[in-house]
Amino acid sequence: MVGLGARVAGTRAGFTLAETLIALVLSSFIIGLVSHTFLVQNQYYSTQTLRTGAQDNARAATELMASEIRTTMEDGVLVAGPRTLTLRSPVTMTIVCSKVGFPNIDVFNDGGEGQIDTLEVAGVAARDPATGSWESANATWGYINSSAAGSAGNCADYGADTTGVSATFHRLRRFNLLLSAVPDEGDVVMLFRETTFKIQASQLDTTTLGLFRGVYGDSLLEFATGIDTTAQFQYRTGGTTYADTVPSAALSDIDAIRVVADARKAAPTGGQDDITFGWSVNVALRNIR
Amino acid sequence: MSERGRGGFVLVFVVFMLFAISVTAATGYLVVTSEFEMAKHSGQGAEALTVARAGLERFIAEQIGVVGDSVSYALGNGVALVTTRKIVQQDSVTDLYYVRSEGTVADFFAPNAPARRVVGGYAVHRRRPLAHHALAVLSNNQIVVDNGGEIDAEDRDNSGTCPGGDADEITGGIARVSVTAPDSDDLDGDPDFEVWPGGYTEILDSIGLRWDVLSDPGFPVEFENTLPNFGSIPSDSFPIIRYTGWVFANFAGRGVLIIDGMFDPGSSFDWEGIVLAGDVDDIIEGDLNGLLVGGLDGPATYATIDYRMRSHYHSCDVYAANETLSYLELLENTIFEAN
Numbered sequence: 082m083v084g085l086g087a088r089v090a091g092t093r094a095g096f097t098l099a100e101t102l103i104a105l106v107l108s109s110f111i112i113g114l115v116s117h118t119f120l121v122q123n124q125y126y127s128t129q130t131l132r133t134g135a136q137d138n139a140r141a142a143t144e145l146m147a148s149e150i151r152t153t154m155e156d157g158v159l160v161a162g163p164r165t166l167t168l169r170s171p172v173t174m175t176i177v178c179s180k181v182g183f184p185n186i187d188v189f190n191d192g193g194e195g196q197i198d199t200l201e202v203a204g205v206a207a208r209d210p211a212t213g214s215w216e217s218a219n220a221t222w223g224y225i226n227s228s229a230a231g232s233a234g235n236c237a238d239y240g241a242d243t244t245g246v247s248a249t250f251h252r253l254r255r256f257n258l259l260l261s262a263v264p265d266e267g268d269v270v271m272l273f274r275e276t277t278f279k280i281q282a283s284q285l286d287t288t289t290l291g292l293f294r295g296v297y298g299d300s301l302l303e304f305a306t307g308i309d310t311t312a313q314f315q316y317r318t319g320g321t322t323y324a325d326t327v328p329s330a331a332l333s334d335i336d337a338i339r340v341v342a343d344a345r346k347a348a349p350t351g352g353q354d355d356i357t358f359g360w361s362v363n364v365a366l367r368n369i370r
Numbered sequence: 371m372s373e374r375g376r377g378g379f380v381l382v383f384v385v386f387m388l389f390a391i392s393v394t395a396a397t398g399y400l401v402v403t404s405e406f407e408m409a410k411h412s413g414q415g416a417e418a419l420t421v422a423r424a425g426l427e428r429f430i431a432e433q434i435g436v437v438g439d440s441v442s443y444a445l446g447n448g449v450a451l452v453t454t455r456k457i458v459q460q461d462s463v464t465d466l467y468y469v470r471s472e473g474t475v476a477d478f479f480a481p482n483a484p485a486r487r488v489v490g491g492y493a494v495h496r497r498r499p500l501a502h503h504a505l506a507v508l509s510n511n512q513i514v515v516d517n518g519g520e521i522d523a524e525d526r527d528n529s530g531t532c533p534g535g536d537a538d539e540i541t542g543g544i545a546r547v548s549v550t551a552p553d554s555d556d557l558d559g560d561p562d563f564e565v566w567p568g569g570y571t572e573i574l575d576s577i578g579l580r581w582d583v584l585s586d587p588g589f590p591v592e593f594e595n596t597l598p599n600f601g602s603i604p605s606d607s608f609p610i611i612r613y614t615g616w617v618f619a620n621f622a623g624r625g626v627l628i629i630d631g632m633f634d635p636g637s638s639f640d641w642e643g644i645v646l647a648g649d650v651d652d653i654i655e656g657d658l659n660g661l662l663v664g665g666l667d668g669p670a671t672y673a674t675i676d677y678r679m680r681s682h683y684h685s686c687d688v689y690a691a692n693e694t695l696s697y698l699e700l701l702e703n704t705i706f707e708a709n
Contacts (some may be wrong), residue, residue, distance in 0.1 A: 111383060115390060122394045129398075152707055174706045176466060176492050178458045189457045191708050213702040240459025267460045269704050271490055271579050286685060
């Protein structure tokens with residue numbers, strides 16, 4: 082009998098059956114162990130990826146919204162519901178430096194027309210220099226934009242320093258048709274966007290909600306998916322408490338908005354619970370008010 | 371099994387385990403670092419916005435005199451670069467400026483791509499903020515012009531002295547209860563005097579200056595408790611000089627003299643420009659070619675002022691001094707995020 086593992090010199094004998102069986106058992110055990118470790122790691126990785134995705138969704142969504150909410154203009158909250166928020170915020174702020182082309186006005190705008198997101202312009206608002214309040218009207222960029230040249234020269238005549246920045250002066254038109262009076266030299270004119278944020282069923286993942294954004298005259302676009310059913314908007318009208326709805330008569334009293342953007346992802350394969358991430362931000366309407 | 375056979379099996383096993391561990395470690399590292407980077411960039415963006423806003427507000431709060439083109443502040447972990455541009459000259463004493471503040475916060479790991487936020491706003495520049503209500507505006511109950519004192523509010527300057535010279539005659543004196551002069555020639559104005567029963571609060575509300583800012587020791591002025599060498603500065607320079615405490619003023623000079631305390635001018639006092647005082651001694655002497663506003667700190671210590679000062683209205687001296695007090699005032703509701 083040939084002993085286990087022993088080979089006769091000069092022969093080419095293979096593994097014995099017993100050796101093979103033992104090797105198979107051992108290797109199966111080891112492969113099973115390694116596979117289990119790998120699967121556990123993979124499960125953990127999947128969970129972490131989902132958790133990261135959920136957090137990214139929530140954080141990105143609220144960050145985008147916060148910059149618009151923060152700059153909301155006076156009386157700029159138009160709709161304040163638990164799942165719908167419509168507000169006006171400045172695309173840019175200009176100042177009238179000449180009315181030579183009355184009723185057209187020449188204005189200064191930091192960066193010139195190139196810095197204006199013209200597709201988002203939903204209207205104009207003029208600031209009453211005596212009270213600081215705004216009179217506003219809806220209008221598209223195409224309606225108010227004038228291609229007439231000479232704004233920088235007109236403004237220079239009124240004392241503007243146009244050196245090297247003549248492109249930052251621009252002509253706007255039709256204010257006589259939009260506002261009660263054409264703004265005077267020195268009056269501040271805002272071009273504003275009108276944005277609606279809505280929490281509703283996602284178009285990309287039907288198991289969750291999505292956060293949608295739409296500008297004036299345009300359809301809503303989903304920009305964050307995986308929002309939980311607990312997500313909503315809340316409003317503070319002075320004091321410290323937040324409500325999820327504000328009647329129209331009290332919209333101008335809103336001084337802070339909370340965006341509750343809880344996120345949810347379906348459980349990974351083999352997982353038991355959905356991945357959730359509680360996230361909310363409070364944004365004070367401090368920039369314009 | 372031979373040594374060779376056993377060694378091969380272990381090698382496969384070890385390589386496989388190393389691979390599995392490497393994959394797990396690499397994915398874990400990526401998850402953690404990407405999260406960390408995102409959170410960091412988000413935080414730096416918010417910080418840059420705060421820096422930009424702080425820079426804008428600090429610039430406007432500290433600005434006095436001629437508006438500079440640009441200034442930069444180190445604030446927290448960032449830098450705010452504030453630039454200005456004159457947009458409209460509303461009238462001879464009022465301009466409108468665009469003030470832009472760019473806040474940047476450096477990223478140690480990406481020095482070429484710092485977080486950056488820009489805010490802009492509009493501000494009115496009041497070039498001659500002090501209102502010419504009267505030659506002598508005091509919060510005391512009574513002013514008695516006597517003992518060689520004189521209040522003459524007819525402009526001694528003419529249009530050749532400076533643009534705007536030969537100004538309209540202003541009120542002679544203002545006090546809470548009365549302004550009198552035994553010799554009526556010593557009190558001349560249009561009208562000779564006015565009564566402001568509101569005292570110092572009425573004065574503070576109407577002079578057009580922020581006395582709380584000007585008298586704040588933290589607010590920088592050109593000369594603190596010392597006079598400049600007037601011979602070494604341009605003759606058309608009207609600097610701001612601030613003294614604190616009980617100031618026995620027996621000196622000569624020009625500019626804006628701020629007395630954060632008791633103004634006690636002696637017979638050698640000789641000033642061209644504007645004097646702003648928190649309180650005024652019961653006897654004031656010397657010469658003044660300009661304007662005096664006294665009693666801004668609160669209720670006056672003395673009910674009656676024995677006004678022995680020879681004071682004449684020189685609009686050009688007042689204009690020049692007033693322009694060094696010019697300041698920016700942010701137009702409410704005009705700050706916006708430019709990017």
